[in-house]
Amino acid sequence: MPKLNQIPILFIFALFLVLTVGINMKAQLVHLVWMKDSQTKLEKELIAKFGESQSAHIQKGLKQVADFWRAEDGDASAFEDFVLTNFAGDQATLDVMFDRFENLLEQLNGHMNEIGLAFRQQSELELGPIYPFDETFAAYSPDAHITDDFFKNKLAFIVLLNFPLTTLNERLANGDQWSRRQWAEVRLGQRFSKRIPAEVNQAVAEAASITDQYISEYNTYMHHLIDIKGNRLFPPKMRLLSHWNLRDELKADYNDKEHGIAKQKMIQQVMERIVTQTIPEVVVNNPNVDWNPFTNEVKQAVVKDFDTLSKSNIKITNAPEPDTRYAILLKAFLASKKVDPYSPTAPTLIARKFDEEREIPEASVKAMLESVLSSSLVPKIAKIIEERLGRSLEPYDIWYNGFRVKGKYSEAQLDEIVKKRYPTADAYKADMPNMLMKLGFSKERAEYLADNILVDPARGSGHAAGAGMRSAKAHLRTRVGKDGMDYKGFNIAVHEMGHNVEQTLSLNDIDHYFLNGVPNVAFTEAIAFVFQAHDLDLLGLSTSDPQSDVLKTLNDFWMTYEIAGVSLVDMGIWHWMYDHPSATPAELKAAMLQIAKDVWNTYYAPVFKKKDVVLLAIYSHIIHSFLYIPDYAIGYLISHQIEEQVKKSGSVGVEVERMVKAGSIAPDLWMKNATGSPVGSEALLNATERAWKEYKK
Numbered sequence: 295m296p297k298l299n300q301i302p303i304l305f306i307f308a309l310f311l312v313l314t315v316g317i318n319m320k321a322q323l324v325h326l327v328w329m330k331d332s333q334t335k336l337e338k339e340l341i342a343k344f345g346e347s348q349s350a351h352i353q354k355g356l357k358q359v360a361d362f363w364r365a366e367d368g369d370a371s372a373f374e375d376f377v378l379t380n381f382a383g384d385q386a387t388l389d390v391m392f393d394r395f396e397n398l399l400e401q402l403n404g405h406m407n408e409i410g411l412a413f414r415q416q417s418e419l420e421l422g423p424i425y426p427f428d429e430t431f432a433a434y435s436p437d438a439h440i441t442d443d444f445f446k447n448k449l450a451f452i453v454l455l456n457f458p459l460t461t462l463n464e465r466l467a468n469g470d471q472w473s474r475r476q477w478a479e480v481r482l483g484q485r486f487s488k489r490i491p492a493e494v495n496q497a498v499a500e501a502a503s504i505t506d507q508y509i510s511e512y513n514t515y516m517h518h519l520i521d522i523k524g525n526r527l528f529p530p531k532m533r534l535l536s537h538w539n540l541r542d543e544l545k546a547d548y549n550d551k552e553h554g555i556a557k558q559k560m561i562q563q564v565m566e567r568i569v570t571q572t573i574p575e576v577v578v579n580n581p582n583v584d585w586n587p588f589t590n591e592v593k594q595a596v597v598k599d600f601d602t603l604s605k606s607n608i609k610i611t612n613a614p615e616p617d618t619r620y621a622i623l624l625k626a627f628l629a630s631k632k633v634d635p636y637s638p639t640a641p642t643l644i645a646r647k648f649d650e651e652r653e654i655p656e657a658s659v660k661a662m663l664e665s666v667l668s669s670s671l672v673p674k675i676a677k678i679i680e681e682r683l684g685r686s687l688e689p690y691d692i693w694y695n696g697f698r699v700k701g702k703y704s705e706a707q708l709d710e711i712v713k714k715r716y717p718t719a720d721a722y723k724a725d726m727p728n729m730l731m732k733l734g735f736s737k738e739r740a741e742y743l744a745d746n747i748l749v750d751p752a753r754g755s756g757h758a759a760g761a762g763m764r765s766a767k768a769h770l771r772t773r774v775g776k777d778g779m780d781y782k783g784f785n786i787a788v789h790e791m792g793h794n795v796e797q798t799l800s801l802n803d804i805d806h807y808f809l810n811g812v813p814n815v816a817f818t819e820a821i822a823f824v825f826q827a828h829d830l831d832l833l834g835l836s837t838s839d840p841q842s843d844v845l846k847t848l849n850d851f852w853m854t855y856e857i858a859g860v861s862l863v864d865m866g867i868w869h870w871m872y873d874h875p876s877a878t879p880a881e882l883k884a885a886m887l888q889i890a891k892d893v894w895n896t897y898y899a900p901v902f903k904k905k906d907v908v909l910l911a912i913y914s915h916i917i918h919s920f921l922y923i924p925d926y927a928i929g930y931l932i933s934h935q936i937e938e939q940v941k942k943s944g945s946v947g948v949e950v951e952r953m954v955k956a957g958s959i960a961p962d963l964w965m966k967n968a969t970g971s972p973v974g975s976e977a978l979l980n981a982t983e984r985a986w987k988e989y990k991k
């Protein structure tokens with residue numbers, strides 16, 4: 295409690311904060327008083343100079359600059375000077391301007407990328423000890439302030455004055471009529487479609503870090519779970535992070551014939567306690583208590599399997615976690631909402647995710663997800679799963695993972711083959727042209743690709759780092775043990791090689807730098823998976839077992855069915871938060887439970903024969919990934935479209951090379967060029983229908 299004489303000072307200080315922050319916000323958001331007059335004056339002047347044919351260009355440019363111009367950028371005369379100096383009023387000037395921006399931004403991105411790669415090299419590659427300063431280098435991002443800098447030196451305003459900002463609707467309605475150059479201009483404009491003040495970015499970063507921390511410390515100590523008879527079903531020292539590890543353990547328990555079902559039911563119970571926040575606060579991340587998740591009874595632990603002293607002096611009660619999960623989600627929402635006023639072409643987080651990042655309208659995504667969820671294949675595949683399990687479905691069987699194929703070769707045999715073939719990263723590098731030719735690339739193209747991909751020994755499991763400019767090379771980071779590469783490492787390396795091939799072709803062989811890449815992350819993942827699926831072919835080990843394809847497709851369908859429901863919950867809760875911006879955590883919890891139950895009752899209850907299940911809301915991404923979940927579902931759909939197309943053509947190399955040259959245009963246009971159809975669920979549903987027919991008991 296502050297002392298009495300401190301109150302006025304605190305109060306005045308608080309009032310000062312409210313006022314100054316309020317005024318700052320206003321200055322950035324409200325139009326400057328002189329702006330309208332300046333715009334009218336400039337419009338007349340520019341039309342007089344460049345002609346009536348330029349009037350649409352002039353009006354759009356002026357409005358775009360005005361939308362982002364702040365008092366700190368200059369007064370009326372600075373604004374007018376800027377516009378008169380920098381408006382490109384004829385095609386020849388505009389062409390020169392476009393070419394130079396394209397060339398120079400490639401240099402900027404490319405070199406920033408090279409600096410980042412170099413700074414992270416010590417921490418990412420197997421190059422000896424990492425010192426603390428290496429970590430500081432690795433964490434530094436040289437390009438963090440570029441957008442700010444470009445608004446300050448007005449290069450961003452030059453783009454806004456001369457090139458169009460577009461909405462997703464415009465890109466979808468007109469995009470198929472646009473030239474490649476027009477698409478490239480659209481991508482240039484999008485780089486400067488937001489001007490988010492540093493303090494707003496900071497608020498988002500803080501919320502993200504709070505949610506990350508909450509999720510990253512949310513462990514369940516499994517040996518301390520007690521069933522009704524007092525049994526401990528799980529072994530000592532098993533600590534599982536929600537929800538990933540809990541779900542993976544649940545999946546692994548399908549192999550435990552004796553206790554599997556009891557374990558799975560217990561994990562489901564833990565998950566439901568987390569979602570409903572009836573979980574006792576004291577059991578979260580605490581090995582010092584024993585907990586029966588069914589009765590919710592908590593006691594001092596009578597066994598010790600962890601030395602940690604954390605929470606050891608907390609009072610042991612079963613008082614529930616006080617809706618922290620939902621308080622954290624609200625924080626993420628409120629921080630995201632602060633960006634809204636600075637993002638005129640996508641003024642909500644929902645719009646930024648769907649219209650900007652995915653470039654597929656939310657309504658289309660929803661329709662695709664619903665087409666999987668309500669497909670007549672759902673009860674058919676559910677029936678197959680019931681037959682395989684020999685029992686009726688339980689709610690946790692949304693994570694059924696028994697569509698696995700026993701390979702012809704054991705992991706140990708494969709390890710031996712791969713280790714002999716690739717004792718070092720260099721050996722893998724040397725064999726790349728050969729592998730790429732097996733995938734259908736011509737000798738010349740295979741050698742060209744291999745020349746542009748460097749192979750580095752990674753500390754982690756592996757990743758692909760693309761180049762940012764045409765004069766640089768892509769990096770394939772792969773894990774090679776002392777005695778050579780093992781099969782798991784090889785399988786990942788082939789996946790990463792798929793990314794590298796896509797990155798190289800869609801950068802080096804593209805007509806416009808601004809169109810480099812693919813429409814979104816799901817596309818490059820799909821291509822990488824196509825490569826990965828051929829890993830045994832590359833080793834010369836035949837795999838032609840039609841049932842393995844059938845089972846893989848059934849597995850993909852069931853996983854898509856599961857994640858499509860989670861996606862609808864994720865989308866539903868963000869809409870609810872936007873409709874109820876001043877909700878309390880308790881209200882948000884009630885809404886989340888209702889949304890999860892509604893989705894369950896509509897799409898799952900009919901086959902699971904059980905209502906009001908809340909399991910779909912357990913995903914940690916819902917709390918900490920800002921509406922990311924639908925990407926998984928869309929990824930499966932896109933992946934099947936690309937796979938089907940490659941199968942039709944019969945050559946990975948030829949098809950991938952053709953597809954990726956479209957670059958980062960709208961996803962639907964890319965997919966139409968690649969397969970003849972827009973992004974959708976048809977390919978997955980057709981493949982599943984075929985797999986259902988070909989499935990042998």
Ligand SMILES: [Zn+2]
Pocket residue numbers: 789793819822
């Ligand atoms: Zn990948």
